[in-house]
Amino acid sequence: MSIEEAFALAEAEAKLEQALADNKTRFDNAVLPNRYNEDWRFGRPNKFAMALAETLQRNANCHGGASVQHAGDSAVPVALAANDDLRQTEMLMPTIGSDALLGLHLKRFGNGYALYIEEDTKEPIRLTYKTSGLYTPSTFIMVAPGVKAHVIEQYCGTGACTMFATRNIQVAEGAELMVELNADVDAGSYMVITNIQNMGGKVKHLTELRGEWVREETIAEIYTPDADVQLYSANRLAGNQVLDQHTRQIHHAGGSSSNLLYKNVVDDNATAIFAGNIYVAPAAHHTDAYQSNRNMLLSDKATIHSLPGLEILADKVRCSHGSASAPMDDEQLFYLCARGIPKHEAQLLVADGFLADATDKFRGNIQTT
Amino acid sequence: MDESPFQIDTRGEFAFPENHRFDAGYGLTEATIDYICDAKGEPDWVRAFRKDALRRFREMPMPTHWAPQGINDLDFDKIRYYLAHGTAPYKSWEDVPDDVKRTFERLGVPEQERAFLAGVDAQYDSETAYNNMREELSKQGVIFVNSTEGLRDYEHIFRPWFGKVIPVNDNKFSALNHAAFSGGSFIYVPKGVKLSQPLQAYFRINSESMGQFERTLIIADEGAELMYMEGCTAPKYDSATLHSGVVELVALKGAKIQYVTVQNWATNVYNLVIQRGLAMEDAEIRWIDCNIGSGLTMKYPAVVLQGRRARGEVVSISLAHSGQLQDTGARMIHAAPDTTSNIVAKSISIGEGRASYRGEVNVLKGMKGCKNNTECDALLINPSSRTDTYPAISVNGNASAVQHEASVSQVDEEMLFYMQQRGLTRAQAMSLAVNGFINDLVKEFPMEYSVELRRLIDLEMEDSIG
Numbered sequence: 001m002s003i004e005e006a007f008a009l010a011e012a013e014a015k016l017e018q019a020l021a022d023n024k025t026r027f028d029n030a031v032l033p034n035r036y037n038e039d040w041r042f043g044r045p046n047k048f049a050m051a052l053a054e055t056l057q058r059n060a061n062c063h064g065g066a067s068v069q070h071a072g073d074s075a076v077p078v079a080l081a082a083n084d085d086l087r088q089t090e091m092l093m094p095t096i097g098s099d100a101l102l103g104l105h106l107k108r109f110g111n112g113y114a115l116y117i118e119e120d121t122k123e124p125i126r127l128t129y130k131t132s133g134l135y136t137p138s139t140f141i142m143v144a145p146g147v148k149a150h151v152i153e154q155y156c157g158t159g160a161c162t163m164f165a166t167r168n169i170q171v172a173e174g175a176e177l178m179v180e181l182n183a184d185v186d187a188g189s190y191m192v193i194t195n196i197q198n199m200g201g202k203v204k205h206l207t208e209l210r211g212e213w214v215r216e217e218t219i220a221e222i223y224t225p226d227a228d229v230q231l232y233s234a235n236r237l238a239g240n241q242v243l244d245q246h247t248r249q250i251h252h253a254g255g256s257s258s259n260l261l262y263k264n265v266v267d268d269n270a271t272a273i274f275a276g277n278i279y280v281a282p283a284a285h286h287t288d289a290y291q292s293n294r295n296m297l298l299s300d301k302a303t304i305h306s307l308p309g310l311e312i313l314a315d316k317v318r319c320s321h322g323s324a325s326a327p328m329d330d331e332q333l334f335y336l337c338a339r340g341i342p343k344h345e346a347q348l349l350v351a352d353g354f355l356a357d358a359t360d361k362f363r364g365n366i367q368t369t
Numbered sequence: 370m371d372e373s374p375f376q377i378d379t380r381g382e383f384a385f386p387e388n389h390r391f392d393a394g395y396g397l398t399e400a401t402i403d404y405i406c407d408a409k410g411e412p413d414w415v416r417a418f419r420k421d422a423l424r425r426f427r428e429m430p431m432p433t434h435w436a437p438q439g440i441n442d443l444d445f446d447k448i449r450y451y452l453a454h455g456t457a458p459y460k461s462w463e464d465v466p467d468d469v470k471r472t473f474e475r476l477g478v479p480e481q482e483r484a485f486l487a488g489v490d491a492q493y494d495s496e497t498a499y500n501n502m503r504e505e506l507s508k509q510g511v512i513f514v515n516s517t518e519g520l521r522d523y524e525h526i527f528r529p530w531f532g533k534v535i536p537v538n539d540n541k542f543s544a545l546n547h548a549a550f551s552g553g554s555f556i557y558v559p560k561g562v563k564l565s566q567p568l569q570a571y572f573r574i575n576s577e578s579m580g581q582f583e584r585t586l587i588i589a590d591e592g593a594e595l596m597y598m599e600g601c602t603a604p605k606y607d608s609a610t611l612h613s614g615v616v617e618l619v620a621l622k623g624a625k626i627q628y629v630t631v632q633n634w635a636t637n638v639y640n641l642v643i644q645r646g647l648a649m650e651d652a653e654i655r656w657i658d659c660n661i662g663s664g665l666t667m668k669y670p671a672v673v674l675q676g677r678r679a680r681g682e683v684v685s686i687s688l689a690h691s692g693q694l695q696d697t698g699a700r701m702i703h704a705a706p707d708t709t710s711n712i713v714a715k716s717i718s719i720g721e722g723r724a725s726y727r728g729e730v731n732v733l734k735g736m737k738g739c740k741n742n743t744e745c746d747a748l749l750i751n752p753s754s755r756t757d758t759y760p761a762i763s764v765n766g767n768a769s770a771v772q773h774e775a776s777v778s779q780v781d782e783e784m785l786f787y788m789q790q791r792g793l794t795r796a797q798a799m800s801l802a803v804n805g806f807i808n809d810l811v812k813e814f815p816m817e818y819s820v821e822l823r824r825l826i827d828l829e830m831e832d833s834i835g
Contacts, residue, residue, distance in 0.1 A: 036434040041761070282753065297767035300735070310758040312777050315749050320776035321758065327767040 019092055027103035039097025042273045042305040043244045048213050049101065052191060055134055055162045056104040063111055065135025065163075070126040074119040074149070078140075081110040086140055089168050093195045096217040096246040096275075102193060105136055105164055112137035112165075117149045124150040124180075129165070132158045139167045143175040143201065150178045155192075157185030157211070165192045173200035173224070178362070185211035193217045198256075200224040206232045206362040207245075215244040225255030225286075232362040233262040234355040237270035237302075247276040249289055254314065257288040263358045265351045267298040277309035278321065284314045291321040296328055296354050298347070393451035397423065397549060405451045405551065409517045412524075422537045422547030429541040437696050437725070439665040443639055448611045450549045450582070502566065512557040513568060516584040519555025526557050530588055534617035534647045534673070542641050546615040550584035553614065558593040558624075567596040567629070567815055583614035589624035589652075596627040598815060611639045612663075618646035620654050622676065627655045631818055633662035633825075636692055640666040645700075648708075650676030657813050659822065660687040660695050661829075669727060671700035674708035674739075681710040684813045686822075688829065689722030689754075698728040698760075703739040703769070712743040715807050718754035719829065725757040730771055737768035745775040748806050750799070780806075800830035 001009070032053050033045035040049065071077050080086055087109050095102050113127055129137050135157075143149050157163050163185055171177050183190050190211045196203055198220065207216055220229040229249065237243055249258040264272040274293045295304045308321040328350055336346035393404045402423060406416045433441060506513055512523055519527045537547040558564065589595055612634065620626045626646065634640055640663035646654035656670035672681030683699035701710040716724035726745045747756035758775045780802045788798035803826055804811075811819045 038435050042763070285752065295764070297764065300737075300766040300768065302767060303734075303763070303765045306760075306762040306764075306773070308758070308760060308773065308775070310747075310756070310775060310777060312747070312749065312757070313753075313755045315752040315754065315779055317749075317777060317779075320774070322772070322774045323760070323762055324770075324772040325762065325764045326770040326772075 016088070020088060023092060026099055027106070030099035030103055032100045033097055037097045039246060039275070041275070041307070043215065044242070048189070048215070048242070048244075049098070052101060052162065052164060052189065053104060056101075056108070056136070056164065059134050060107070062134055063108070063136070064133030065111065065129060065131035065137065067112065067130070067137060068126075068128045069113055071115060072121065072123055072125060074121045075115045075117040075125055078114040078116065080112050080114060080138060080140075083114070086114055086138070089140065090138055090166055093166060093168065093193060094219050094248075095193055096219065096248065098191075098193065098217060101164070101191070102166070105138075105166055105193075108136045109138060111135070112139050114140035114142070115151070116142050116144070117147055117151075118144045120148045121150050124152045126152050126154070128154045128156065129163070130156045131161050131163055134162045136164045139165065141168070141177070141179065142170045143172060143177050145172040146174040147172075148176045152180045153182065155181075155183035155185065155190060157188040157190065159187060160212075161185055161188035163188065163190045165190075167192060167194040169194065169196045169203070169205075171196070171198050171201035171203050175201035176203075177201065178204045179206070180362075181205070181207045181209075183207070183209045183211065183214065185214070187212050189213040191215040191217075194219065196220040196229060198222045198224075198227040198229055200227050202228045204230045204232070204362055206234070206359065208233070208359075209235050209243060210237075211241065212239075213242045213244075215246075217246045219248040219250065220258060221250045221252060222256040222258060223252050225253050227253070227256045229258040230362070231258070231260040231262075232358045233264075234358040235263070235272070236265045236267070236351065236355065237272055238267040239270060240268070241270040242273075243271070244273045245275070247291075249276070249278045249291065251278070251280045251284045251287045251289060254283065254285040254287055256284070259289070260291040261294075261358050261361060262292070263294045263296075263355055264304070265296045265298065265354060266302040266304055269299070269301045271303040271305070273305045273307075274323075275305075275307040275309070276321070277311060278319055279311045280314045280317055280319065282313040285316040287314060287317045287319065289317070289319045293321075293323045294354075295325040296351065297325060298328060298351070391451060392449065395449055396446045397426075397448075397450050397545075399423065401450050402548060405549065408451070409551070410521070411517065412521060415520055418532075419548050422544050425538055426541060426544035426548055429538070429544055431541055436667065437665065437694055439694055440639075440641075440667070443611065451551060506564075506568075509562050509564075510559040511562065511564070512555070514555050516550060516553045516555055516586075519586065523555070523557070526588070527555050527586055530617065530619050531586060532617075534619060535615050535643050535645050539643070542613045543615060543643055546582050546584065546613050546643070549582045550615065551582055553583035553585040553616075554587070554597070555585070556587040556595070556597065558587075558589045558595050560590040561592040562590075563594040564596070567598050569598045581612055583612070583616075585614070585616040586619075587617070587626060587628070588619045589621060589626050591621045592623045593621075594625040596629065596815070598629040598631075598818070600631040600633070610637055612642065613639075614642040614644075616642065616644040618644075618654055620646060620648045620652035620679075622649050623651045624649075625653045627657060628670075629657045629814060629818065631659045631661070631814075631822070632666070635662060636664045636690075638663045640668065642668045644668065644670040646670075646672045646681070648672055648674050648676065648679035648681055650705075651678050652676060653680040653682075655682040655684070656699070658683065658685045658697065659814070659818075660685075660697055661825065662693075664692060665694050665696070667696045669698045669700050669729070671702065672710065673702045673704055674710065675704050677705050677707050679705060679708045681708075683712045683714070684810055685712075685714040686807050686810050687714075687716045687724050688826070689716065689718050689724040690829070691720035691722055694723045694725070696725045696727055698726045699743075700729040701731070701741055703730075703732040703736050703741070706736050707738040708736070709740045711741070712745075713810060714743075714745045715748070715810055716746075716756060717748045717750065717803060717806070718756050719750045721751075721753045721755070723755040723757070725759065726775070728760045730760070730762045730773070732764045732766070732769045732771060734765040736766065739769035739771075741771045743773040745773075746806070747775075747777045748803065749777065749779045750803075796831045800827045803830060
């Protein structure tokens, strides 16, 4: 090790220690989400956050899930239990108003996978988590410089299950990562906190979520110029389902770009909440960021709450956001019906087409050899 | 400077020694309220009403969970809650410092208003200037009085709507205003009367000028139309550090109300104003809002669309300099079917200034055919300027369409280069570009305001670009 490298390592260690010291009181002081927590606005914290916290506390020693991974040769999976480095990574994860819940997750740390991806993936790496009770897995994905990877994560729940997952994704310089998160927890509840750290690569992230109550917190942090993050989501809600999505696009460095497209089709008595924010740090000039939330409402009892946000502290940026909510276009329906397609199927087709916009863009350009 | 009764700071804001006839002192207690009621000679129900509001004000929490941090610095015990005119020292136009005179000249403020703004009220003969207009108004049955007269002399008209659009327990600052209100205008326009001239607060300057806890209630009866203007573009010094006004508009069936505000307080002022209008069937309410001054502004003009086919609109311009936070926006509550609303907000951040848009659009359950369009544009002038956008959109049901678009940009270097090539200074080029940015909104303001606004932006740009 050269002297420079030794210095850099010592500096990194000192930084980590400082961060851990700063972080120490974070979980002690955190209070469970309540109605004064702006990050849970419209999210009914007194109902959902409380229920999740109670389940976690009541079943402190229960880990009722199973996980399967198909990593191929390109990645090295690592067991999590007793891995202090990974525990520290989770300890330093940011949340969107859910520090207290992350604290409860940390107490149960040990389930899940860490993937070090060092070669291009020939086939997508698949991680599958299953439960019919309570399961709190953690996933770590680290992509080495210049590597192209594709990861598909599936969370399957049956019955009135509870799944609470954390995901840490780190992408090194020149790497390209496509990551899909597919969660279907049936009549259960699902919460996921994701932290994407982009050190100069390209990340495409897609979520497709379904459950009685689903909360997504996705925080993308961009540290170098030329880094790019694209966040997509496509969801269909029906019955009494509640989908509560929160995103942050944090640009620490100028010259970087990010894009977000979240689309929902909301039917019956379902509720979709989207609260996103683009943060451009001081001096992160020449940032290019976009955020778009599109909702299609199918019933007169469906509800959407959309809170797109911008916080721009730099100059010479191109940032914008858009939010639109509307019923299904009658003309499109008429066109399909006029060609003999029954109305109900026509509705499904139009809704599929609406959502396919997001999934197609996700599958677009990155080649995974 | 020492000989002059004025004190000027670097931004051309100025002060002069005060000598108020009525001064309730610092802090807000029951005794303060008794003092205000006695000074104004108010009926007993108002006194009881104020005391009830004070109790609620004390009980309610600050809106710290969402409001900008700056609001925490507010110390309610260090504020004077009632100051009224009286024996202001005699000043003449000659005493006004040259800097201030120059600003007024540049802005093109009419001579009489200039004198008033500079505090030269002894010279200002508002009675004669506006007497003709007042006669004209009373012939049409229009009531245009201040809040004290309104509740005392026209109780049967104003009391039924007083505190109905913005109830006392709406939020902490609403309760504060209900407890300590003074100043403002109470206006009633009878059925079918369409006022061709805008009403201005200037009209009744002789009585009570713009209050700290201003209270305005405007009722436009069926089919009536009016435009009301308050504030001014000239820098206005004020010793009171908290302005917490409440403005209630009631537009009955088919009525139209346009409310124009231009605010340019000194930067030591907290400007926390609650403005809300109630639009009944086929009625229309437009808020045209421009915030240039004050250290912290929190102001979200709202329209509750209560009747079918009602229409609401907010047009908002804000300009934030170093040391300023303009937290402005709009609220649209669609509480009836087929209602439409439109929000256009543009902000400019200069130096270390911070401009935020905070809005709410809510289409309530069961409402069909509602439409909203929201556009927010922000312009950043310097590298350390800041802008934020925090909209909240809620839609219930599948029979309404709501869209929101926001963007952030800066003045194009190429555009500036092009103009400088043709001989403009950088400041001139910048002010031309900024004026172009807000041009379509400035047109919504009455003529004299829009001219003043343009000139004001010229001035601001000169200061910031040099």
